[in-house]
Amino acid sequence: MEERELRAVSRWEWERILLRARLGGLIPARGKRGGVAASTIRVVALVFASHADANTGGRIWPGDATVAVEAEVGIQVVQAVRRRLVALGLLLRVRARSRSHHEGDEYQLTLPIDLLEHIEILSPEVVRTSAAALYAARRGARRPANDTPTPAHPRAGVGVPPEPSDGADNGHRGGSNGSADQHRGDSDGGTVGDPAARDTSPGPATNNTNPIPLDSRADVTTSHARASAKRPQLIRCAPHGIAGQPRADGRSPCAICRVLDDRAHGKLRPAYRDPVSDLARLRHRP
Known part of the structure; x- marks a missing residue:
């Protein structure tokens, strides 16, 4: 059997690859033994990596019972995941330790050159695109109280109509009086830049499209006053x-x-x- 080429990596690089690896169906069910979910495989593998040296990825020797307690799984699950990681080349046993002293074997975090032939590894671009699609599907169209979808505000430079050119089309707007662009086709002929033409209401300007009636404000003030008056004195x-x-x-x-x-x-x-x-x-x- 030809020996596989394994490369020792740091803990950070190994975890980056593991998080983008698709581990579903890696340990299927066999007979009476059930399969191991992808999330469980990832948790057990990350527990193994947590005991590794941050720079070299080596010096991993926690016992199966220790990993089982930290990952909240059974010892048989830890053993199945460890054997699978070794078979894939993600873990390498570098030394067998003493069983009489309840010490586990020493492992090293590795990456095989043919890892993509066994499992799927998502690229960072695919991860970003999938995350954006999930966020968009989860967010959906926001609906206010009147069940009217709120249109999304266009970003700068995306879906924004181009600015009008300085050509002949910008000279007139086709008002009834045939005036230039600075005038509207209204009967009073007020200019666009004129504040009086923009605001025809005699009252003060406000940004609130649904103002609270005066009687409602009085009711709210009265209710607060009654509530404070009814508060008992201790x-x-x-x-x-x-x-x-x-x-x-x-x-x-x-x-x-x-x-x-x-x-x-x-x-x-x-x-x-x-x-x-x-x-x-x-x-x-x-």
Whole structure:
């Protein structure tokens, strides 16, 4: 069997290739054993790469159990992925380590020259194009409240009509009075640059196409005023520092004060120790 040519790479270069590799169907189902999903293969492979030296891509010796815990998969899945990566030439076992000391074999991140003959590797341009298509499909046409699609704003230089030339076509607009381009075909003959011709409304200009009626503004202001007027006033208990709303029965809003009052009048209440009284007894203890 001819030995394959493998090239040792850094962790960064290896991960870049792995993320663009299409790993679906790499470990299919066999008999009672189910296949391994592409996402699971990628996660296990990245866990192996996380233990590699950043510059050389070597010194990888985590045990299968360690990789299984970090990738949240079973040990059999880790073993299947590791064997597949070795078969593809993405991992190279450089040294067998001691099993008695629970040490895994040492591996090196590699890239074979014939990797494209076994799996598909997307180019960076294909990744960008696919990501843009997914984003466009996910975003879709934005629809406001009236279910009218909002047209996308054209980018500069894309889909923008050309500027009119200085030829004879730009001389007249064909108004009723046959005036030049600086005049419109209106009865008053106001110029385009004239502010009075652009704004015929006597009121102040505004950019809001759906202004709020005055009566609605008054209703909103009134509702805020009523809400602030209905807000209850809290009463804070001085001995215990507990704030509460006034009660209809006239009792104190402080729960501790109500408990002490019930105990003073002989009402059966659960045993309770006042922290303020206990602190006072500790301070005055001789």
